[in-house]
Amino acid sequence: MSLIVAKFGGTSVADYDAMHRCARIIIENPEIRLVVVSASSGVTNLLVELTQADTDAQRRQSLIQQISAIQHLILEKLGFPNEVVVRIEAVLERIEALSEQLSVQRSKAVMDELLAQGEQCSSALFAAVLREKGAKSSVFDVRNIMRTDSFFGRAEPQIEQISSLTQAELSPKLTDEVIVTQGFIGADYQGCTTTLGRGGSDYSAALLAEALKADAVQIWTDVAGIYTTDPRLAPNARPIKEISFNEAAEMATFGAKVLHPATILPAVRQKIQVFVGSSWAPEQGGTWIRHQVNAEPVYRAVAVRRDQTLLNLHSLQMLHAQGFLAETFATLARHKISVDLITTSEVNVSLTLDKTGSDSSGHGLLNESLLQELSQHSRVRVEENLALIAIVGNKIATTAGVCRRVFEVLAPHNVRMICQGASPHNLCVLVAESEAAQVVNALHQDLFETPEVI
Structure with missing residues (x-):
């Protein structure tokens, strides 16, 4: 059976209803064995503000309450399952402790640890939604395999180590259940949490697909594929059904918001096709990024x-x-x-x-x-x-x-x-x-x- 890695962005896991739509996509396609999620929409921005030096104690509490509210609204729809509640509450406590630590001493390592908590929440909640819909699913901490250097804030993945760790620790789990893991984050050789930079969840999914030698990577977002330009700037922009790796790499590098610029690199190395579609309307199709395409227009x-x-x-x-x-x-x-x-x-x-x-x-x-x-x-x-x-x-x-x-x-x-x-x-x-x-x-x-x- 083919192996597909599916990544869901922040808007796709923004709340319970959004997660429910994404869970349906996974259940309808048994080839999806690994799911990579971003933090729920808005959470990373709140965490970024928590890392800022000028955020006072009152504002910190307000930000933590907003983060907590996003998680509890999803927990409420799930019926407050005990093991998930315990896990989310532990993360929320960790967020508060890390923000207090940063208020005393500035540290990029602590900042990365704090920023990683959004994906810890969303992955636990999304796995619970999958189980609610009857799928066998569990959470896997990507920091066990996503090895990076120690350049906190924009860490560089270590490709060979990621490959060997993925084959040893993650691959065997994919046979029995759908594994949900985190995008955007990793860990250095000392086990310290690192982040790949804003937008790094796409990159995480592609790196894991490369390590697993997957057949495809699906990037699920809030738009139905890649367009000829931003539809907000050109009302007649139209979706592109198929695009080459070279073209997609140029578009990602020069501003196409649908893809993180580095996403294409691991896919190119293994000739893994990439699909970009809307989790809000999967029936609309999307864009396939392939090594070879049928047409190569000048524009x-x-x-x-x-x-x-x-x-x-x-x-x-x-x-x-x-x-x-x-x-x-x-x-x-x-x-x-x-x-x-x-x-x-x-x-x-x-x-x-x-x-x-x-x-x-x-x-x-x-x-x-x-x-x-x-x-x-x-x-x-x-x-x-x-x-x-x-x-x-x-x-x-x-x-x-x-x-x-x-x-x-x-x-x-x-x-x-x-x-x-x-x-x-x-x-x-x-x-x-x-x-x-x-x-x-x-x-x-x-x-x-x-x-x-x-």
Whole structure:
């Protein structure tokens, strides 16, 4: 029998009714043996606020009460089963203790431990909902197998260790019951809880699917698949039935909210197909992401990623010299900064950084220490309030007329940066965030809503 790993996001496990819908999806498909859940919608944001240094005692109590209320509403619908109540109350007590600990001493390790509690609650409750519907199900603590380094807030998974631990400790359990586990969290070699960064539940599901050599990963969310662009920006956006790994990776990287950017990587390594669908309306179908697809159009989608930062470095050391870029990237690497786009001239280099890639506690990327290091060998200028827009498709770099068509649409707007040619699957532009919606809608109209669309 095929093995499917299904991941349910925060809105899919937001309350009892949402969990009930997801349980029906699992029961109707016996090939789903492993379920990965996020925290119930809103819980992680409340936990993030609990980690903040300026949260006073009164506000902490209010936040804990809100978290508790979300769990108790689900427990009430379940009829307050004793073993689940005991488990949830223990987690709530742990949340209170960790928040008090943080109020005395700041610690990223404690922050990660606190942020992990949302998934501890949702996994226990979801397994109970499955049992209520007649399924044999239990909870498995993913920290036993999701081995990471100790970079708290954005921990890096250790692939080989995850694979061996998963085969030894998780795989044998999948024969007899549906296992529910947690996304977003892991543990380092000392057993300390870590988090994979915001949105990391998708990544968790794909890593576990890779370790299990699963046939498919299902990502269940609140939209019916991946669209040609955000429907809120372009009313005529339409769902995509099938998309390649390369296209999906570009879309995830450049802003498609449906997928976490890293999700595709484990799937690509094992050629595991990925399905994205709506847990609210599974009958509507969704998008399949596959290694090979039937059609490869020049234009597949328009993705947008807001809250971008442009880092400009000016230095005469670059002029006919070697090593400047190596030194710059070494500095960024020491601070765990990933660069998206880059353009260079003789004495300038411009880099885009994604602020949404900040760690799970919400801390930003450009700290004072990093800026001081960069300032030692260049003049640094930071520009913010920008949006990165990517036209995603196939053979973009080698298809005549693509740039002309795109630039005609962009003519009324100031484009701060252009990147094209490094990948056959995208053409990227950086514009003011205030103009992003208008630019996306205009591009979508021209590329997808005209008769000559490819």
